[in-house]
Amino acid sequence: MARTVDSSVAGQMLKRLVAVGETITADTEVAMIEAMKMHIPVVAEHAGKVTKWLVEEGAAVKEGQALLALEG
Amino acid sequence: MTWKPELDDISRRRKLAENLGGAEKVARHRSNGKLTVRERIDGLLDRDTFAEIGGLSGFPDYDADGLLIGFTPANVVCGRGQIDGRTVFVTGDDFTVRGGANDGGLREKFKFAETEARRWRMPLIRLVDGTGGGGSVKHLETMGRTYLPDVPDMTEILDALSEVPVVALGLGSVAGMGAARVCASHYSMMAKGTSQLFAAGPPVVARIGEVVDKEQLGGSSIHAKNGTIDDEVATEAEAFARARQFLSYLPSSVHTLPPRGSTSDPADRTDAKLLPAVPRDARQVYRMRPILTSVLDADTWFEIGKSWGRSVITGLGRLDGWPVAILASDPYHYGGAWTSDACRKAIRLVDLAETFHLPVVHFVDIPGFLIGTEAERSGVMRYGTQALTAIRQSRVPWCAMMVRKAFGMAGLSQRNGAAAFVRYAWPSAQWGSLPIAGGVAAAYRAVIEAAPDPDAKRAEIEARLEAFQAPVRTAEAFGVEDIIDPRETRRYLTQFANMAAPLRETGRPSFGYRP
Known part of the structure; x- marks a missing residue:
């Protein structure tokens, strides 16, 4: 089943913390977003294999925006 | 001649009522993954405690000689029962009879079921599985007229929210009045996959050009994220268990006090994990929930509204056995900044605490109200001001644990307006305008x-x-009462709960509860 991991906050994408091909579990921190002058990790809600990144580092993201695609 | 024939007839009618809407409809209901209304009531209440009221009501079918040849029971099943030994009132819709739509012909039973709990000062649990108020445009032809919208005894039904705990479970597709009956509660849940909620269902929505199925329109994940309901649950059984636990923290009505539970958890238990819990790097977040479960009595944390307004964590718990309401920040969401939704969620908790006499513990880490264009568009200052007002209106004892940040107007949320207020700061605290x-x-x-x-x-x-910025500078000027060792937090909180207990006062809230 294809899913996405969505940003929990609006802010700036600081860093990708997982790579395409990597298998992650629910609760894995997949990205760091800067918001309210803090570094806020985005936590996956589902397990799966990362198939694609949808956001570049440095880009502005909206709350709920899909950051990466997952399979499985 | 005794009265045995009449009693036999009544027994037969009760047996017929147990068939609900008939084998075929019950089978279809079950195949959709739903329990019947009687199974739900049994699953909710303590074993064998359901005392049904109005079990003989329904729609009989008599032959020409006046003999009963069939019976369709009323689709409201109600009565008293017990939860953990305390008496509650439960009312459930039977979807297998006319889709659970409230019977126009048995309006008195609906009114009774909705208002009896308030009269006897006991909690009300609604098991909602009805399509609505029974209104159909077909009535235009059968009645030859129409009527202005109203619900019998609506004022009393809503006033119950200022008198007794009301828990509502959405257990099917609920629209219109069914949807409102879910929302008009202190705690509401929907069962994932089998329950949907909307003002009007897909056929009506299609007329405004939106073609969606009922799950896309009003599935539980939509409403658990926007705060229409408090929580979504995986199964109906989970909903019953959570309803029971929620009620365990509350009094039976506003006219009594929340009962103290027993606990074997030492009141002065320390936890070394709390010392490094807040990172020194101000940009780094940490997890608040393990802090809450560490300081509360073991296994008593009951989170409410996990999926919405997520920069605020709300729930109930116990301290040395005393039930308390918990308000906390989740730095994983905007660093704990209060969004419009977070403000609405905080209001809901504070109003619950005020209504049912629960002292509040606030774990404060609030960098402010959320800033930026999105926040302004969402009306954050309106909801923020409402939240501050709700907090100041609450009269229950209040404890602020300053964990990290408290800045700006949102920082005022640390304390309510009651005289009974205590405040402690962790060394990681920082604050200012x-x-x-x-x-x-x-x-x-x-x-x-x-x-x-x-x-x-x-x-x-x-x-x-x-x-x-160091909090000790504030403490020098008595701007904060004390700075404590985080490891000893539980001891301060159990002291607070014991000091607060005799100050709790019964009676209606200072405002009429608005769900």
Whole structure:
């Protein structure tokens, strides 16, 4: 089943913390977003294999925006 | 001749009522993954405690000689029962009879079921699985007229929210009045996959050009994220268990006090994990929930509204056995900044606490209200001001545990207006009207712009001000009552709960509860 991991906050994408091909579990921190002058990790809600990144580092993201695609 | 024939007839009618809407409809209901209304009631209540009221009501079918040849029971099943030995009132819709739509012909039973709990000062649990108020445009032809919208005894039904705990479970597709009956509660849940909720269902919505199925329109994940309901649950059984636990923290009505539970958890238990819980790096977040479960009595944390307004964590718990309401920040969401939704969620918790006499513990880490264009568009200052007002209106004893940040107007949420207020700070706390980082650029703009190296000048000023930020500087001026060892937090909180217990007062809330 294809899913996405969505940003929990609006802010700036600081860093990708997982790579395409990597298998992650629910609760894995997949990205760091800067918001309210803090570094806020985005936590996956589902397990799966990362198939694609949808956001570049440095880009502005909206709350709920899909950051990466997952399979499985 | 005794009265046995009549009793036999009544027994037969009760047996017929147990068939609900008939084998075929019951089978279809079950195949959709749903329990019947009687199974639900049994699953909710203590074993064998359901005392049904109005079990003989329904729609009989008599032959020409006046003999009963068939019976369709009323689709409201109600009565008293017990939860953990305390008496509650339960009313459930039977979807297998006319889709659970409230029977126009048995209006009196609906009114009774909705208002009896309030009269006897006992909690009300609604098991909602009805398509609505029974209104159909077909009535236009059968009645030859129409009527202005109203619900019998609506004023009393809503006033029950200021008198007794009301728990509502959405257990099917609920629209219109069914949807409102789910929302008009202190705690509401929907069962994932088998329950949907909307003002009007897909056929009506299609007329405005939106073609969606009922799950896309009003599935539980939509409403658990927007706060229409408090929580979504995986199964109906989970909903019953959570309803029972929720009620365990509350009194039976506003006219009594929440009961103390027994606990074997030592009141002065310390936890070494709390010392490093808050990172020294101010940009780094941490997890608040393990802090809450560490300081509360073991296994008593009951989170409410996990999926919405997520920068605020709300729930119930116990301290030395005393039930308390918990308000906390989740730095994983906007660093704990209060969004519009977070404000609405905080209001819901504070109003619950005020209505049912629960002292509040607030674990404060609030950098402010959320800032930025999205926040302004969402009306954050309106909801923020409402939240501050709700907090100041609450009269229950209140404890603020200053864990990290408290800035700006949102920082005022640390305390309510009651005289019974205690406050402690962890050494990681910092506060002020404005965070240094943002404030320096504004307050020292002229100095910074005039400097040969503005960035260096700003950094120099920030470093100078940083020294004044330490909470001990505030404590010197008695601006905060005390700074404590985080490891000993539980001891301070159990002391608070024991001090607060005799100050709790019964009676209606200072306002009419608005769900």
